[in-house]
Amino acid sequence: xxxxxxxxxxxxxxxxxxxxxxxxxxxxxxxxxxxxxxxxxxxxxxxxxxxxxxxxxxxxxxxxxxxxxxxxxxxxxxxxxxxxxxxxxxxxxxxxxxxxxxxxxxxxxxxxxxxxxxxxxxxxxxxxxxxxxxxxxxxxxxxxxxxxxxxxxxxxxxxxxxxxxxxxxxxxxxxxxxxxxxxxxxxxxxxxxxxxxxxxxxxxxxxxxxxxxxxxxxxxxxxxxxxxxxxxxxxxxxxxxxxxxxxxxxxxxxxxxxxxxxxxxxxxxxxxxxxxxxxxxxxxxxxxxxxxxxxxxxxxxxxxxxxxxxxxxxxxxxxxxxxxxxxxxxxxxxxxxxxxxxxxxxxxxxxxxxxxxxxxxxxxxxxxxxxxxxxxxxxxxxxxxxxxxxxxxxxxxxxxxxxxxxxxxxxxxxxxxxxxxxxxxxxxxxxxxxxxxxxxxxxxxxxxx
Amino acid sequence: xxxxxxxxxxxxxxxxxxxxxxxxxxxxxxxxxxxxxxxxxxxxxxxxxxxxxxxxxxxxxxxxxxxxxxxxxxxxxxxxxxxxxxxxxxxxxxxxxxxxxxxxxxxxxxxxxxxxxxxxxxxxxxxxxxxxxxxxxxxxxxxxxxxxxxxxxxxxxxxxxxxxxxxxxxxxxxxxxxxxxxxxxxxxxxxxxxxxxxxxxxxxxxxxxxxxxxxxxxxxxxxxxxxxxxxxxxxxxxxxxxxxxxxxxxxxxxxxxxxxxxxxxxxxxxxxxxxxxxxxxxxxxxxxxxxxxxxxxxxxxxxxxxxxxxxxxxxxxxxxxxxxxxxxxxxxxxxxxxxxxxxxxxxxxxxxxxxxxxxxxxxxxxxxxxxxxxxxxxxxxxxxxxxxxxxxxxxxxxxxxxxxxxxxxxxxxxxxxxxxxxxxxxxxxxxxxxxxxxxxxxxxxxxxx
Numbered sequence: 001x002x003x004x005x006x007x008x009x010x011x012x013x014x015x016x017x018x019x020x021x022x023x024x025x026x027x028x029x030x031x032x033x034x035x036x037x038x039x040x041x042x043x044x045x046x047x048x049x050x051x052x053x054x055x056x057x058x059x060x061x062x063x064x065x066x067x068x069x070x071x072x073x074x075x076x077x078x079x080x081x082x083x084x085x086x087x088x089x090x091x092x093x094x095x096x097x098x099x100x101x102x103x104x105x106x107x108x109x110x111x112x113x114x115x116x117x118x119x120x121x122x123x124x125x126x127x128x129x130x131x132x133x134x135x136x137x138x139x140x141x142x143x144x145x146x147x148x149x150x151x152x153x154x155x156x157x158x159x160x161x162x163x164x165x166x167x168x169x170x171x172x173x174x175x176x177x178x179x180x181x182x183x184x185x186x187x188x189x190x191x192x193x194x195x196x197x198x199x200x201x202x203x204x205x206x207x208x209x210x211x212x213x214x215x216x217x218x219x220x221x222x223x224x225x226x227x228x229x230x231x232x233x234x235x236x237x238x239x240x241x242x243x244x245x246x247x248x249x250x251x252x253x254x255x256x257x258x259x260x261x262x263x264x265x266x267x268x269x270x271x272x273x274x275x276x277x278x279x280x281x282x283x284x285x286x287x288x289x290x291x292x293x294x295x296x297x298x299x300x301x302x303x304x305x306x307x308x309x310x311x312x313x314x315x316x317x318x319x320x321x322x323x324x325x326x327x328x329x330x331x332x333x334x335x336x337x338x339x340x341x342x343x344x345x346x347x348x349x350x351x352x353x354x355x356x357x358x359x360x361x362x363x364x365x366x367x368x369x370x371x372x373x374x375x376x377x378x379x380x381x382x383x384x385x386x387x388x389x390x391x392x393x394x395x396x397x398x399x400x401x402x403x404x405x406x407x408x409x410x411x412x413x414x415x416x417x418x419x420x421x422x423x424x425x426x427x428x429x430x431x432x433x434x435x436x437x438x439x440x441x442x443x444x445x446x447x448x449x
Numbered sequence: 450x451x452x453x454x455x456x457x458x459x460x461x462x463x464x465x466x467x468x469x470x471x472x473x474x475x476x477x478x479x480x481x482x483x484x485x486x487x488x489x490x491x492x493x494x495x496x497x498x499x500x501x502x503x504x505x506x507x508x509x510x511x512x513x514x515x516x517x518x519x520x521x522x523x524x525x526x527x528x529x530x531x532x533x534x535x536x537x538x539x540x541x542x543x544x545x546x547x548x549x550x551x552x553x554x555x556x557x558x559x560x561x562x563x564x565x566x567x568x569x570x571x572x573x574x575x576x577x578x579x580x581x582x583x584x585x586x587x588x589x590x591x592x593x594x595x596x597x598x599x600x601x602x603x604x605x606x607x608x609x610x611x612x613x614x615x616x617x618x619x620x621x622x623x624x625x626x627x628x629x630x631x632x633x634x635x636x637x638x639x640x641x642x643x644x645x646x647x648x649x650x651x652x653x654x655x656x657x658x659x660x661x662x663x664x665x666x667x668x669x670x671x672x673x674x675x676x677x678x679x680x681x682x683x684x685x686x687x688x689x690x691x692x693x694x695x696x697x698x699x700x701x702x703x704x705x706x707x708x709x710x711x712x713x714x715x716x717x718x719x720x721x722x723x724x725x726x727x728x729x730x731x732x733x734x735x736x737x738x739x740x741x742x743x744x745x746x747x748x749x750x751x752x753x754x755x756x757x758x759x760x761x762x763x764x765x766x767x768x769x770x771x772x773x774x775x776x777x778x779x780x781x782x783x784x785x786x787x788x789x790x791x792x793x794x795x796x797x798x799x800x801x802x803x804x805x806x807x808x809x810x811x812x813x814x815x816x817x818x819x820x821x822x823x824x825x826x827x828x829x830x831x832x833x834x835x836x837x838x839x840x841x842x843x844x845x846x847x848x849x850x851x852x853x854x855x856x857x858x859x860x861x862x863x864x865x866x867x868x869x870x871x872x873x874x875x876x877x878x879x880x881x882x883x884x885x886x887x888x889x890x891x892x893x894x895x896x897x898x
Contacts, residue, residue: 024779045658048659049657049658049659141623145620145621146623146624151602151618151620151623152661170600171594171598172594173594174591174593174595174600175595206679207683207686208498209498211679228661229682230659230661232682233652233655233656233678233681233685234656236682236685236686236689237689240689240692241773241777243689244693244769244773245769245770245773247696247769247867248766248769248770248867249762250766258774258780258788262791262794262795262798266798269799270799272762272766273799273803274803277758277759277803280754280758281755283754284751284752284754287750287751288751291751294743295747299740301736301750301753302736302740304736304750304754305729305733305736305754305879306729306733309871309872309875310725310726312871313698313725313726313868316868317697317721317868321697321702324693324694325707330705330707339707342711346711346718349711349715350718350719350722354722354723357726358726392722418696418867419762419765419766419867
């Protein structure tokens with residue numbers, strides 16, 4: 001939204017949609033050039049709509065005059081986000097562009113972490129007093145609008161100590177009788193959030209109550225600002241992106257994919273890959289325990305990747321489903337028993353289906369024509385059946401329980417990534433497979449050693 | 450938001466937060482019982498805030514009178530969602546509860562698919578005429594508010610054919626001069642969406658322009674409704690959940706985890722697991738080509754799980770990062786070259802780091818004390834180094850390119866799940882590893898057969 005009531009179009013200006021389409025492909029200097037070609041009004045819309053990182057990039061290359069101009073376009077909460085991203089010593093000159101009142105607002109926002117309600121809120125909101133009539137309130141709001149206030153569906157009724165008494169939707173305000181005082185029009189059981197509430201919890205509050213704006217109050221009940229649902233869209237996207245990146249087995253990138261350089265990528269991805277590689281070395285140890293079996297019958301080793309992957313795949317499914325369900329608040333740690341029973345049934349059934357396919361395949365197709373194989377093909381097929389069931393079940397259970405255990409330990413459930421679950425199930429898979437094989441084949445082959 | 454201007458509290462009623470907390474743990478009948486205990490106003494807030502599936506559950510068990518009462522609470526767009534979920538023959542009686550105008554609104558919404566702009570929009574929005582003054586517009590909005598309209602930050606300026614001429618924010622409206630006509634106050638370059646636009650694209654339009662409401666127009670430019678950003682929060686959550694489920698290797702559940710029964714779980718999960726299991730059988734074939742090598746030196750088989758998992762893990766990372774970047778619009782298919790070069794550099798570096806660790810480990814720790822091993826430990830270490838580099842690079846490249854290829858083919862990039870990428874990289878991994886081993890060991894061991 002713009003400050004100007006009358007659209008002003010400069011025919012020589014760059015169409016804003018052209019810049020928007022090309023944006024991702026431009027480097028910082030080209031972006032600045034393009035941005036400077038926009039009409040005044042388009043530039044404002046465009047700048048306000050940019051991510052903080054992109055705003056920062058423009059700001060850093062711009063002249064001091066431009067810097068002041070652009071920063072002034074931002075609402076106090078967006079300005080605070082931008083300032084927070086700047087080094088301490090560059091903040092003061094930008095703060096200096098604001099009038100006293102705005103500077104106080106921005107400074108008080110800077111005190112909040114970016115990911116709590118106080119860091120998301122807009123400190124400018126429509127306020128009325130309980131004794132005002134509907135007519136007076138509308139006049140009063142018109143004056144506030146003249147002072148640059150965003151009007152966002154609700155007006156808040158505050159007492160002289162700025163404590164939140166109630167809320168009036170514009171609809172109720174507009175249809176109230178002209179002389180009705182706000183005290184009688186307002187709704188008093190207002191859903192509110194605390195200024196230090198984590199943004200994920202704020203998002204859940206929005207979802208539960210189906211609201212478009214939530215008042216933010218401090219510890220003493222004073223209203224500090226409003227979080228609007230459009231801020232929550234960004235929060236929801238961010239949190240989902242973080243979960244997805246972690247599920248894939250990296251640290252959250254925290255930046256658009258194409259803007260993370262080689263070093264950044266390595267920082268985010270190599271760590272987990274190293275941990276998993278080191279953990280995976282246990283498979284070498286596990287396999288070495290069964291080397292004599294492989295010496296005796298090399299055929300056995302051929303099935304190892306198949307067996308292990310069936311555990312890894314079923315585990316990836318289970319862990320991603322449970323991680324997402326926990327992020328959405330559908331599953332809580334106290335639900336672990338229901339999840340366990342769920343996955344026990346699902347894992348067993350899926351394991352049986354895959355196991356029977358493996359069983360049939362060993363018997364019927366391959367390598368039935370070998371003389372040596374014929375004598376124990378049934379035993380091998382049985383071992384495959386049992387170990388696929390065991391490994392799929394095991395993968396499913398650790399995949400579903402690990403996120404819950406992590407949450408209980410105060411860690412992020414999303415760290416139970418697909419690769420981690422696969423690695424954990426691999427070591428067990430080797431033991432399960434070779435134990436089953438040993439047991440079945442002890443009936444068909446001479447004992448070892 | 451409620452219709453009632455004055456809060457009415459029934460001291461005997463169940464506190465709504467108690468019901469909310471217990472909701473997930475209750476079965477359908479208990480939910481209905483709890484819901485019936487709520488105060489009138491709480492019941493309305495609560496019902497409106499429920500997911501369509503939960504509303505449906507209550508509706509199905511309730512009496513016809515309750516059914517009518519509750520359905521009437523819903524805004525036309527939410528009512529349309531609910532009706533859409535009902536079997537055809539149950540819709541008519543519920544439609545009958547509305548007055549003529551509302552019924553027409555709901556029926557026209559039913560014509561849209563749920564996941565396009567038309568299916569998301571609210572057909573009730575604040576409208577003014579271009580010739581109205583600010584004072585007249587505010588009076589006119591007050592009348593619309595009296596008729597039950599939601600007032601949501603903007604009023605839309607329409608001509609007599611309902612074509613969208615411009616938009617006026619309440620802020621601009623309130624601070625305009627009393628006699629200024631809307632024609633002069635309105636902004637004319639209005640961002641709008643087409644009624645058949647897919648909800649993901651609508652979400653991106655919101656994000657790009659940082660708006661709280663978007664007007665929806667039909668093919669002839671007539672304004673049909675407004676999509677508000679609170680609807681987009683749900684869309685964003687849904688789309689992320691779908692992506693996450695697919696990345697984990699299942700079909701999207703489309704329902705809360707704990708409400709999907711065993712059969713539902715199997716339907717969503719077993720299909721992919723079967724496909725992957727069958728594809729993974731190729732690893733048995735691939736391994737069998739190298740069985741003679743394993744016969745010659747069973748030691749070689751011990752490293753197979755380690756090598757394969759390093760490819761699967763790096764592939765999972767790459768595919769999830771690229772899938773998410775594509776969902777967010779950060780990466781488009783035309784960016785494939787940049788992604789390829791990115792992943793080439795990242796994959797090579799990560800492969801080298803892991804490879805060197807594998808190399809050192811083979812040489813230094815295990816099993817250096819075996820006489821037989823000492824003669825070719827350098828060759829084996831070299832083979833491990835080369836194959837880890839090859840497998841990690843390969844995993845990274847197919848993980849990153851597969852989502853792009855799928856999008857090009859018109860399929861969902863998120864189908865390039867972690868398990869699928871791991872499976873694809875496994876077969877190649879076996880070939881790479883045993884080829885490297887054969888090449889290196891041909892210098893230390895007698896040739897085969």
